[in-house]
Amino acid sequence: MIHYITQDPLWVRIFQASGTMLLVFLALFVAHRFGIKLLREGGLALLRGLLQVVGVGLLLVAVFRGPSWLAPIVLLCMMGIGTQIASSRVHKLPRTRTIIFSSILLSVGVSLVLTLALGIIETRSTAMIPIGSMMIANAMNTISLALERLQGEIKSHTGQIEAALSLGASPAQAIAPMIQTAVQASLIPRIDTMRSLGIVWIPGLMTGMLLGGEDPLRSALYQFVIVALILGVGAFASLSAVLMLRPALFNQAEQLLEN
Amino acid sequence: MTTHLLEVRDLGRQSEGTWLLREISFSLQTGKLMVVMGPSGSGKSTLLRMLNRLDEPSSGSILLDGVDITTLPPQSLRRRVGMVMQSPHLFPETVADNIRFGPLQRGKQLSDEDVERLLSQVGLAGFGERSIKKLSGGEAARVSLARTLANEPELLLLDEPTAALDEAMSREIEALIAGLLQENGYTAIWITHHVEQAKRLAEQVLLLDQGRCKALGGVELLQQDSSIHGKMG
Numbered sequence: 445m446i447h448y449i450t451q452d453p454l455w456v457r458i459f460q461a462s463g464t465m466l467l468v469f470l471a472l473f474v475a476h477r478f479g480i481k482l483l484r485e486g487g488l489a490l491l492r493g494l495l496q497v498v499g500v501g502l503l504l505v506a507v508f509r510g511p512s513w514l515a516p517i518v519l520l521c522m523m524g525i526g527t528q529i530a531s532s533r534v535h536k537l538p539r540t541r542t543i544i545f546s547s548i549l550l551s552v553g554v555s556l557v558l559t560l561a562l563g564i565i566e567t568r569s570t571a572m573i574p575i576g577s578m579m580i581a582n583a584m585n586t587i588s589l590a591l592e593r594l595q596g597e598i599k600s601h602t603g604q605i606e607a608a609l610s611l612g613a614s615p616a617q618a619i620a621p622m623i624q625t626a627v628q629a630s631l632i633p634r635i636d637t638m639r640s641l642g643i644v645w646i647p648g649l650m651t652g653m654l655l656g657g658e659d660p661l662r663s664a665l666y667q668f669v670i671v672a673l674i675l676g677v678g679a680f681a682s683l684s685a686v687l688m689l690r691p692a693l694f695n696q697a698e699q700l701l702e703n
Numbered sequence: 704m705t706t707h708l709l710e711v712r713d714l715g716r717q718s719e720g721t722w723l724l725r726e727i728s729f730s731l732q733t734g735k736l737m738v739v740m741g742p743s744g745s746g747k748s749t750l751l752r753m754l755n756r757l758d759e760p761s762s763g764s765i766l767l768d769g770v771d772i773t774t775l776p777p778q779s780l781r782r783r784v785g786m787v788m789q790s791p792h793l794f795p796e797t798v799a800d801n802i803r804f805g806p807l808q809r810g811k812q813l814s815d816e817d818v819e820r821l822l823s824q825v826g827l828a829g830f831g832e833r834s835i836k837k838l839s840g841g842e843a844a845r846v847s848l849a850r851t852l853a854n855e856p857e858l859l860l861l862d863e864p865t866a867a868l869d870e871a872m873s874r875e876i877e878a879l880i881a882g883l884l885q886e887n888g889y890t891a892i893w894i895t896h897h898v899e900q901a902k903r904l905a906e907q908v909l910l911l912d913q914g915r916c917k918a919l920g921g922v923e924l925l926q927q928d929s930s931i932h933g934k935m936g
C-alpha cells in the first residue's frame with residue numbers, strides 16, 4: 445500500500461515508523477482513559493528511542509569502520525547510560541549508581557569474555573557491539589526489575605525483617621526471603637523467553653540464518669546460545685546487584701535503614 | 704553489687720530534628736516487671752526498640768547486666784533481650800518454623816519435643832504443623848510470644864501484646880503471659896494502654912508523655928495520677 449505513495453526506501457521507513465508510533469499512542473491513549481498515566485512518559489520514551497537509535501545508527505557506521513579498540517569504549521558508554529536509566533527507577537535505595545554500574549560491568553564483562561573464548565563471536569566491533577549491547581540491555585532490565593521489586597518487598601515486609609532481626613537473625617538472614625523474591629521476579633521474563641523459544645517466538649537472528657541457507661541445526665544451536673547468554677547475563681546481573689546492595693540496607697548496628 | 708539487670712541513663716532519640724524520646728532514666732531489678740504507659744505517640748515503642756537495638760539512641764546509654772549494649776554484638780544482644788512486637792509479623796510457613804527461627808540463628812536446631820513444649824506453654828499444643836495463614840489473631844499473638852521465648856531471653860519486652868484482641872482474649876493472654884513471667888522469674892517491660900491491666904501486672908511503673916518521663920515509681924502511681932484513668936490513647 446505504502447508503495448503507492450512513495451518508492452523512496454527512506455520515506456517508506458519513515459511512514460512505517462510513524463504508523464507504529466500511532467499504534468503505541470493509541471494504546472497509551474486508551475490506557476490514559478482508564479487512568480493509567482503513561483502518556484507523557486511513554487510518549488517521551490518513544491521519541492527518545494527514535495532519536496537515539498537513528499543517532500547511534502549513524503555513529504555505529506563510523507565505529508564499525510574504525511579500529512576495534514573503539515568497541516569497549518562504546519560498550520562502556522552504553523553501560524553508563526544503562527546505569528542512569530536503571531537507577532532512576534530505584535532512586536530511594538542507597539548507592540544504586542555504583543552498584544548497578546558494577547553489576548552490569550561484571551556480568552557483561554564475564555559473559556563477553558566467555559563468548560569470545562568460546563568463539564561464539566569474533567573480536568570485531570561489528571560482532572562485539574551488537575552482542576555486547578544486547579547483554580547490557582538485558583542486564584539493565586533485570587537489575588531494574590530486581591531492585592524495584594526488592595524495594596517494594598522491603599517496604600511491605602519491614603515488620604517481618606525487624607521481627608527476624610529482633611530474634612537474633614543476621615541482616616543477611618533477615619532479608620533473605622525478600623532477596624529471593626526479587627531475583628526470581630526479575631528473571632521470570634527471561635525464563636519465559638527461554639521457554640517460548642522457537643514455539644511462540646522465532647527470533648530474527650535464526651530466521652536470517654535459515655533464509656541465508658545456513659544449516660537448520662547449526663542456526664538453531666547458535667540461536668539457543670544467544671538466548672542462553674541473555675538468561676545467564678540477566679541472572680548474574682540481578683544477583684550481583686541485589687547482593688551488592690544488601691549490606692547497604694543495614695547500618696553498623698545491624699538496623700534496617702529507612703529507604 | 705547491683706541486682707539491676709537493666710539500667711537506662713538519660714536515654715534519648717532524635718529523628719529529623721525532633722526528639723521522639725528524651726532524658727529517660729530508670730533501672731529494673733532482675734525478676735521485676737515494669738509497666739510503661741502513655742498516650743499514643745509518647746514514645747513507648749521507641750523505648751523498647753532502643754532496648755532491643757532496632758533503633759539507635761541519640762543520647763544516653765543502656766546497660767544490660769552492667770554492660771553497655773553498644774559494646775555487645777547486636778545479634779547476641781537481641782537474643783538476650785527478647786521482644787514481642789505490637790503485631791505478630793509471623794514468618795511463612797508453619798507455626799513450628801516460627802518457633803525454630805530464633806535458636807536456628809545460633810545453629811541450634813530445636814527438637815520436636817522442644818517445639819511442642821514451647822507451644823503448650825502458650826496453650827497451642829499440637830499446632831506445630833499448622834500454617835500461619837490459618838491462625839486467629841489470638842493464636843498468632845501466642846505464636847509470636849512462644850517464638851520469642853524459644854530464645855530464652857533474659858529480658859522480655861512486650862509491646863501491647865493484647866492490644867489487638869477482644870476483652871476476653873486479652874484477659875486470657877494477659878493471664879498466660881503473667882503466669883509465664885511469674886513461673887520463670889522473667890524480667891520484663893510491658894507496654895499497655897489499659898490502666899486496669901497495668902494495675903494487675905505492675906511492680907514498677909513508667910509514665911511517658913510526649914517523649915518525656917512524666918513519672919517513675921511503684922503501682923501507687925496508677926492510683927494517684929487521675930490523668931491516666933480511663934481508656935488512653
Ligand SMILES: Nc1ncnc2c1ncn2[C@@H]1O[C@H](COP(=O)(O)OP(=O)(O)OP(=O)(O)O)[C@@H](O)[C@H]1O
Pocket residue numbers: 718723741742743744745746747748749750936
Ligand atoms: N521511624 C520513625 N521516624 C520518625 N518518627 C517516628 C518513627 N517511628 C515513630 N516515630 C514517631 O515517634 C513518636 C513515638 O512513636 P512510638 O511508636 O514510640 O509511640 P507509641 O507510644 O508506641 O505509640 P502507640 O501507643 O500508638 O503505639 C511518634 O510521634 C511517631 O510518629
Ligand SMILES: [Mg+2]
Pocket residue numbers: 747748749789862
Ligand atoms: Mg507503640
